[in-house]
Amino acid sequence: MTPPFSAHNLRLDAEPEVERIAASMRQALSQTLRRRGVVVGLSGGIDSSVTAALAVRALGKERVFGILMPERESSPDTRTLSKDFADWLGIESVDEDITGLLEAAGFYTRYEAAVRTVVPDFGPGWKSKLVTSGLQEKPGFTFFSLVAQDPAGTTTRIRLPLKTYLAILAATNFKQRTRKMLEYYHADRLHFAVAGTPNRLEYDQGFFVKNGDGSADLKPIAHLYKTQVYQLAEFLGLPDSIRSRPPTTDTYSLAQGQDEFYFALPFAQMDLCLWGKNHGVAPEEVAIAAGLKTEEVTRVWKDIDTKRATTRYLHLPPLLVEPIAELDAAPAEPSTPVVPRS
């Protein structure tokens, strides 16, 4: 008799999976990308840490370069955790505080101006974050609210009108895009490729910024559910400080869990719902495994479909009026190596 669906269904055979990913990275770098190593933006979170550790396993530590990119609103432990982790891996790393770049781009003033359209007193000493309406009692549309905390610690929650929501989002996207710009700077300087760090939940559900954290030359863990990323972290022996850190977006000045901002549920339940949906498991079975009601699973599945549809454009290359047939037919690299003129 087949055992009932549970988190056990998501368990990987870690060792061969690590070897499969490592082989794929070596193949991508040597055959397609023709770069000599990878840069990884390190946040002290589980995804970037596992990606970097896999890259070390695949390529050797001298071919992996870590970049720390905190800014003045980052969680205080982001810098320490990522630096300690780079040292633990034995890779070279650089600390690129992006506060100055964000100031130059006008991020902080743009963000504050957007927030002041709904919280007129917002300014120095205040903190804020965006939260989603999440999984509700009744089926409803998703909407976003701003949680603002004044210097005395009092918080208010306001549903955002469209213009404010878009202005806040557009401003915060500077963070992901600034970080990616630096990753490509170092990649170009070293003749390395950029490794992106999304897990399957983020990749499938479009939880990334186009030309920001969504941009990369390879994404070695995009096929792995979040709980599988944790499983590989355990197999690779990553430090407890990394493995026990709750997932955070580290994008807003108030601490924000990913399930507050984007996903309907904490990742372990999201994983079960997504795996169950992808593998044709009955909603009743998923409900038991995830500790949810059947109608909640159905609603999460609907939300998964909606997010897939609305974020599809994030995955698309620029749309052309007609394909450029010569490029589509061309090999990834010219058959005759191009030697620079001396």
Next chain:
Amino acid sequence: MTQIAQEIREFVVKNFLFGQDNGLQDTDSFLESGIIDSTGVLELVSHLEGRYGIKIGDDELVPDNLDSVVAISRFIGLKQGQTA
């Protein structure tokens, strides 16, 4: 068709379909047909609040109220009745 329904239809066609109604029926579900996504709902709500002088509560952001021309038209009628 009521005047409100006509106005909403025009707004949806102009704003989300670039002026081409693509055979849109007044009972078509915006979500199921993919015409309006979650950002589109925010756009719609901002428009309705501004145009009809109403305030839409968080608990009213449900498909029953906002998912088709007919549903919105009925919802606006009810809201205006409440504030009249």
